[in-house]
Amino acid sequence: MAKTSRIVSSDHRHLLGLAALTVAIFVAMSLARPGLFLTGANMQSMAFQFPEYAILALAMMTAMLTGGIDLSIIGTANLSSILAALAMTALFPTGGNAVAVLALALLVGLSVGCLCGVINGLFIAGIGLPPILATLGTGIVYTGIGVVVTGGSAVVGLPDSFAVLGNAAVWAVPVPLLVFAAVAVVMAFVLNRTIYGHSVYLFGTNPRASRFAGLKNGRLNMTTYMISGTLAALAGLILISRANSAKADYAESYLLITVLIAVLGGTNPYGGVGRVLGVVLAVLSLQFLSSGLNMLQVSNFAKEFVWGLTLLLAMSVTRIEWRRMIDFSGVGRGRSPNAATGDKP
Amino acid sequence: MNDRSREAHDAPSVVALDHISKSFAGVRALDDVSLAIRPGEVVCLAGENGSGKSTLIKALSGAQPAESGTVSFHGQPQAQISPIGAVRAGVQVIYQDFSLFPNLTVAENIAFNDRLARGTRWIDWREMRRTAEAALGRIGVDIPLDAVVEDLPVASKQLVAIARALVDEARLIVMDEPTAALTEREVKHLLGIISRLKERGIAVLFVSHKLAEVFSVCERVVVLRNGRLVAEGPVDEFDPASLTHHMTGREIDAAPVVSADAPRGSDLLQVRHLSREGAFSDVSLDLAAGESLGIVGLLGSGRSELAKALFGMDPASSGTIRIEGEEARIDSISDAMERGIAYVPEDRLTEGLFLTQSIGANIAAGSFRRLAGTFGLVRKSDIRDEADGWVERLSIATPSSDLPVSSLSGGNQQRVMLARWLATTPRILILNGPTVGVDVGSKADIHRTIADLAAEGLGVIVISDDLPEVLACCNRIMVMRDGRIVDERRNDDVTENELSHLLSSDAEDA
């Protein structure tokens, strides 16, 4: 049997299209505002801005790979960073060794994030709530706990050394960018090389078949939401480091943007399709667009308008691809993204 | 031919298909098919799975319009048919999967088609109940009108689906495997209804793979094969052998590929008094290495539930399972897999395959743990090597295992499912409907593979309602009815007709 050369799947085609879009926006903005956009200062400022929501978008993508969604990432990010901030202000009221401060923040923040993910996993895998509902509920609760422990005000007085995480740069490369790069590499590795990664794509494609194939759907769900919770917490830590304070209602507007980035990056909201590289490209293109529009004196509201439009257009284009895939197989529509991941009777 | 049907002969056809073609992904599902159905005519649409029957039904019901050719209703060519257009023209379809609304009541499900056909705008709940009562009365069954459909047993769902199609405005009723879940008495009743429909001038297009039903009810037979119309004529010009020949396009060697006297190896599986409430009760069976055991039963007889219990999906509530003499608790799929039990599910598309994923990933899905190296890491190249090995061994026709599994034909998809489970090196292989939706050539190959696997020392259980299939590739056959094993035969000791009677006779006649 003759082996054909590597087949270009629609997945790859989407990545190519997205890469072209990213480059096109970059070039357009560079041409429109060469003296402002195409400068080292602007590059660095963008590199400080996008990692926090890029990491959140990776968290969202991971959840969407299963055909679910994690609406609790903002609540998780705020709650874990608030608790980390409280731990820091309690143990290092006068500042302290940078390594110790960061270790404490990461330990507390990431553990809380992971725990939030475990709770989501219990509701989804254990009780059988649809992910959208479970994470809607837990997200409100996590935010609520954040409000209660802070009394609704901001936690301030973070140790100076903690600012490294969000504001420092190593040879002009911002630390948040380094953190994001590390996260992206780790996530790509997890999704491409581990049993979990291989299984989660199958689970997201068809949870029923996944169960029949002997994959442990419950455990896959649990792992997924633990990952998204932990990533959300990491994003939360970067965020409070940049803001130099922690609060229960930070970044609320990021929630929908993360969904937008994930979908623009080629993640199929029905599950089973999504790449780290796609999310990276989507984040970059939106960041270029956003920065460029700023330089063109376009208001933030117009950006919101453009982003919503971009999401709808991106979906309309990619959906045609999905339809082709689905018609090809001769089966009906994919599962609804709102459907429970449990088997329908 | 009586006067009435002679009269009908001159009336325009209820439905006429004229040179209809339709392709999916370059494969011709329907190729230049022409067919006319006159009022009051009962036509049998025969064909193997994958021959284009469902595509034809979808073309005339507007669910998936054809690409070329014309469809006429009552002599009027239709520019484009939509489902509602077909309904308005009097075409009603009883779908194989029932297509009911699980969230609505029996009464409302039944009344829905009638309302749509009449173009009702306002809802009168009392009238709806009357419509539903009348429809259920017409088929002579009693199902609580206020029950929600998702709570009904499968046989009742099928009856609701039938009742729903019998609307006053119907001129042609398409019945796609309408008897899969019905007992003999209910089937007889349905055949009676068809004769009465005929008297009222309503045409019926009857799709069934049960030849006895075809010969007892139909006047004319139309045979599809590979999307083409290959034979057509009055039913008395056909007999079971010639019909099979037309359907398959070759002389099928009905001789079993396994012998009832095949050597039995050591005892592999002993099941005693296995029960699961509402599914099956008091099931006992033995399976030896090298043996292939068939379990036949109607839809809803508990055959699939039994298989799922043995595989740990929906564990049994009482009874014992011994594997190689050792008592085994099978409470989860991992329990079953650890004991070397493999299960190829009934519905390949929803329960088996990850359609958009690669052939390789589909094959490796059950073996990630084995394929993973140290630290639990899986290399794509290892998956590809494993998959390529199986592609060759089971002759899966594909240029590359990187292609999505949806690019394969039904038969090759089924081989991917087999490969997935053989890759787990099972001792007991349970196959539920192993050749549903598989073309004839592949079907014979799969039967031979089953026989070979048994000969290699595997214990195989084949669950099916395809009687020739179990007769061909099982040494022994058990019959399930209402959740119980009611009979057990050697494959050289029973005929297809006897089996058919055994599995669908009503409990009270048994």
Added chain:
Amino acid sequence: MARLFARNETLVATILLLFIIVTSIVDPSFLSVPTLFDLLRNGLIMAIFAIGVLLVLISGGIDVSFTALAAFAMYATTKTLVETGVEGSMALALAMSGGIGLCLGLVNGFFVGTMRLPTLIVTLGTLSAFRGALLTFVGSQLISNVPDGMRDFSRTMLLRGTNADGYFYSLPAAVLVLLLVVVLTWFILYRTMLGRNIFAIGGSLDSARRIGIPVTKVQYFIYAYVGTISGIAGIVHASLARVANPFDIVGLELSVIAAVVLGGARLQGGTGTITGTLLGVALIVVINNSLITLGIPSTWQNIVIGLLILLGTGVPAWQARRSGRTE
């Protein structure tokens, strides 16, 4: 009995009753006409939105854009009326705002019905797009001199009086709008073929297509209808507040969906009742208003509501999962 208890409505009604009883024991004045009217006033807008969301959920979709749509319709209407100097009647404002809502709803209908995109993604997109368009192209300044028609409407009371304890109470005419929406929606859902088609689509989209339900048309209707009543809710809100704030309303969407889900509508579609929805809204409104009476700091509000969502939807989900296993 088990079946009765498995119904969300019963569960929600029980919790609601418990809350009312406990709060009344702590503060006997809670159980009074003024409180009732206060709650009605506070829950009015949410209840109208909830009815719209219910319709979408029954059809198997989800809509998060209705708040942006309401804000758009409300602000555009008020601004137009103010700038053209047409002081007009409330009826004109209602018609305009409803009409704008309808048009924006059709945009959702296009992406859901014609493009067949997942409803959550579509409405996330239109949420941003509508809000962005409103703030960029229509305006972002607060309008505090709302037209006379709207101002008069907010002063129109169905009932007013003073109770025995000397508390003043009044029932705004806006309650009539809710009543109208409830009756109309009930009529559509239970007395028209259209309504039954909505249930059928939510039960099984594929079956609905096959048996000839005009699915796309029904979806256009659903989103247009929801748009219309959201537009109406928006203008009623502005009229009661006597100010048109373009930043208002958006942010409510998840709480409204939570209320509807709490009332028993399934996110998988096909199930949901108006009674349940109103009970769900009532529960959230009562909690918001009784926590302080109960001595629970208002900062706990989110936790209580979040837990209620998890409990109210988790219990039936858990029961369904268990009964699915034994079936």
